[in-house]
Amino acid sequence: MLDDFLMRAGLAGLAVALAAGPLGAFVVWRRMAYFGEATAHAAILGVALALGFQVSLFAGTLAVALAMAMTVSALAGRGLAMDTALGVLAHGALAFGLVAVSFLPAVRVDISAYLFGDILAVGRAELAVIWTGALAVLALLLWRWSALLTVTVSEDLAKAAGLDPARERLVLTVALALVVAVALQVVGALLIVAMLIIPAAAARPLSRSPEMMALLATALGALAALGGLWGSLAFDTPAGPSIVVAATVLFALSRLAPRRA
Amino acid sequence: MTLIAARGLGASYGGVVALRDVDMQIDAGEIVTVVGPNGSGKSTLVRALLGVVRPSAGRITRRAGLRIGYVPQRLAVDDRMPLSVARFLSLPDRRGRGEISAMLGRVGVPGLEGRQLTSLSGGQFQRVLLARALLADPELLILDEATQGLDQPGTASFYELIEDVRRETGAGILMVSHDLHVVMAASDRVICLNGHICCQGQPHVVTAAPEYRALFGLGTHGTMALYQHAHDHDHDACDHSHDPDHESGHDPDHGHAHREREEPAHAG
Numbered sequence: 001m002l003d004d005f006l007m008r009a010g011l012a013g014l015a016v017a018l019a020a021g022p023l024g025a026f027v028v029w030r031r032m033a034y035f036g037e038a039t040a041h042a043a044i045l046g047v048a049l050a051l052g053f054q055v056s057l058f059a060g061t062l063a064v065a066l067a068m069a070m071t072v073s074a075l076a077g078r079g080l081a082m083d084t085a086l087g088v089l090a091h092g093a094l095a096f097g098l099v100a101v102s103f104l105p106a107v108r109v110d111i112s113a114y115l116f117g118d119i120l121a122v123g124r125a126e127l128a129v130i131w132t133g134a135l136a137v138l139a140l141l142l143w144r145w146s147a148l149l150t151v152t153v154s155e156d157l158a159k160a161a162g163l164d165p166a167r168e169r170l171v172l173t174v175a176l177a178l179v180v181a182v183a184l185q186v187v188g189a190l191l192i193v194a195m196l197i198i199p200a201a202a203a204r205p206l207s208r209s210p211e212m213m214a215l216l217a218t219a220l221g222a223l224a225a226l227g228g229l230w231g232s233l234a235f236d237t238p239a240g241p242s243i244v245v246a247a248t249v250l251f252a253l254s255r256l257a258p259r260r261a
Numbered sequence: 262m263t264l265i266a267a268r269g270l271g272a273s274y275g276g277v278v279a280l281r282d283v284d285m286q287i288d289a290g291e292i293v294t295v296v297g298p299n300g301s302g303k304s305t306l307v308r309a310l311l312g313v314v315r316p317s318a319g320r321i322t323r324r325a326g327l328r329i330g331y332v333p334q335r336l337a338v339d340d341r342m343p344l345s346v347a348r349f350l351s352l353p354d355r356r357g358r359g360e361i362s363a364m365l366g367r368v369g370v371p372g373l374e375g376r377q378l379t380s381l382s383g384g385q386f387q388r389v390l391l392a393r394a395l396l397a398d399p400e401l402l403i404l405d406e407a408t409q410g411l412d413q414p415g416t417a418s419f420y421e422l423i424e425d426v427r428r429e430t431g432a433g434i435l436m437v438s439h440d441l442h443v444v445m446a447a448s449d450r451v452i453c454l455n456g457h458i459c460c461q462g463q464p465h466v467v468t469a470a471p472e473y474r475a476l477f478g479l480g481t482h483g484t485m486a487l488y489q490h491a492h493d494h495d496h497d498a499c500d501h502s503h504d505p506d507h508e509s510g511h512d513p514d515h516g517h518a519h520r521e522r523e524e525p526a527h528a529g
Contacts (some may be wrong), residue, residue: 029342146355153349153352155313156331157333160329160355202318208343209344210343210344211341
């Protein structure tokens, strides 16, 4: 079954949707879109370093994405003007990454595979890494679910209830870095945030509870992944962007539905 | 039994001192109210006691494992997250359906379980916040301007409910309020705050203090008599014997004035 590249691609897409659904809901609730961009763009720098030092791509992107997410998180705690700071970090990270990649021998690097994903080239080993990462994110979010929701609604209420907002923020930071590392090959660094935000935003008008929104985001993300793959084959379009196009179409359709809450 | 205490507490934001030299404590079963003008550090004091604001000086000691119920001044909820009243009341700890519906009835908004938080009026929202705080079965209940958005009868029944909670559960209660008249009637002890503690003690003592009058004018003193009813305080409530060393910048008569007025209270 896993011999078929299309089957592997579909399973990779589903794994990303599984993790990106609930995490994307938090990205929407907590207005972390730019935070996500900075982390995702840092992954390109991670790719350059991993290739340069000949370590695993997953480890390289995870490490650099995590470092970036931690940096952004620390800056947020100091109350800097966040949109500006994030704008600098997000685009700075991308530019540094692209420049760093240019130092590598050109034959070894097809940069567009990392910018836009290369889901059709996902092998068995990569599929295993993607699923492991996605399930880890899901387990992390499920474990901290109630605390994460409380901190998102109000850090003061969370603190009064004996929770530690800084710790819950760290959980989201780690989850975000993991999703970036997992999704890099599927949709690429430039479109990872799209897979976080668009399904969650599409789920919002159809949901009456945070849990429902997270579940629907996963379902819509999965639909977008499979629909995008199909479209990519049918119309011979690039797979990563096709998945995001499918998600965006679903988002537009969701706006037509009567708002439930 | 002391639930929480601050000693020499100071807090500042970006170099601006919001609080200094605050010594206070809240015991089980007492209602303490903090009054003060805008920018006097009332909310900072509350947030420091909650542990949200890190003190820049002094320290806060809590009884180990203290359960706190907190009603914030306001809570910004936007409609990015779909959140019903029932789900909100179950954050972070799950509450049973019956428990939730009983508590909503108790705070005067029965049947709101299924409503989205964003659809509530200001008054309904404040009551839901109170319900959430009470569901935690708090040993210390902290209310920061909790009656905002409530009409007059709503405010009155709100304070009655607080009084009931204190009587039934023996919880200590810390309120921040602008509602001077009601505060004076409902509190065992009043702390008058203006960056530091100007004066504290029983309501009638504080309203007579020159520091209080300087902040709030004389007018409230007269109306207070209408509201002050005979609370029988079984504890030694008038704890305004704060260290005179802290009062160096103050009118030297200050401590004396307090003591003078304290005596009849003890005799009675």
